Amino acid sequence: MLSIATSIDALAAGLSLSILEIAIWKPAMIIGIVATTFTMIGFHLGQLVGAHSRLGNWAEALGGILLLGIGLTILHEHGVF
Numbered sequence: 001m002l003s004i005a006t007s008i009d010a011l012a013a014g015l016s017l018s019i020l021e022i023a024i025w026k027p028a029m030i031i032g033i034v035a036t037t038f039t040m041i042g043f044h045l046g047q048l049v050g051a052h053s054r055l056g057n058w059a060e061a062l063g064g065i066l067l068l069g070i071g072l073t074i075l076h077e078h079g080v081f
Helices: 002-019 025-050 056-077
Strands: none
Touching (some): 002 056
8 A cells, every 4th residue: 555655646746747847857856865864764763663662554554544645635736636
């Protein structure tokens, strides 16, 4: 479910940049830097929380639902459906 949500979000971002006729290089670099930073923060927080609790399955499901919601909202705002 998480991979589907991420793909929908990426599709919406790509469509938005294309519709707005924005060159891809600068946004791609910014997205890459931000994604890398937050991924590293998430890894470290996941290690801390995972060592002390049993939130693994719930956290994965919640993350997938949130990303799916964000992606669908973006698509809706751009009139895809």
